[in-house]
Amino acid sequence: MEADRMGNSTSSTWGKPAAAPVNQIQETISDNCVVIYSKTSCSYCNMAKKLFHDMNINYTAVELDLLEYGSQFQDALAKMTGERTVPRIFVNGTFIGGATDTHRLHQEGKLLPLVHQCYLKKSSKHVGDSV
Ligand SMILES: N[C@@H](CCC(=O)N[C@@H](CS)C(=O)NCC(=O)O)C(=O)O
Numbered sequence: 001m002e003a004d005r006m007g008n009s010t011s012s013t014w015g016k017p018a019a020a021p022v023n024q025i026q027e028t029i030s031d032n033c034v035v036i037y038s039k040t041s042c043s044y045c046n047m048a049k050k051l052f053h054d055m056n057i058n059y060t061a062v063e064l065d066l067l068e069y070g071s072q073f074q075d076a077l078a079k080m081t082g083e084r085t086v087p088r089i090f091v092n093g094t095f096i097g098g099a100t101d102t103h104r105l106h107q108e109g110k111l112l113p114l115v116h117q118c119y120l121k122k123s124s125k126h127v128g129d130s131v
Pocket residue numbers: 039042043044074084085086087097098099100101
């Protein structure tokens with residue numbers, strides 16, 4: 001029941017160390033060239049998505065407000081990137097910043113090369129893949 005859940009929220013948080021979200025985040029960012037940790041209600045996040053969309057670049061969006069453990073993911077992201085804010089954007093397995101940083105990278109012409117580097121890496125991995 002609702003009251004149970006509220007009463008247990010502290011202990012269930014203790015029972016779930018941030019290691020699990022960190023591992024999941026690391027897996028997601030190594031599997032996908034562009035990952036945006038986002039919230040559906042956030043216009044900064046939408047602007048970041050639009051930037052990639054307009055460049056015809058596929059991205060993986062993880063909507064933290066729709067995740068049951070979204071707040072723990074935000075804690076993990078804070079540990080990994082120094083900020084708990086959204087969006088948190090990763091390209092080629094590396095944190096590149098929030099919305100402002102990403103737009104700046106794009107203006108400096110550095111965003112597309114990072115993405116292409118990742119595509120190249122992924123396509124070469126499959127050459128001679130025996131699995
Ligand atoms: N300059 C940062 C601003 C990030 C920021 O302030 N994000 C707000 C939402 S727009 C936030 O994450 N607030 C806390 C939260 O939603 O948990 C960026 O461009 O990403």
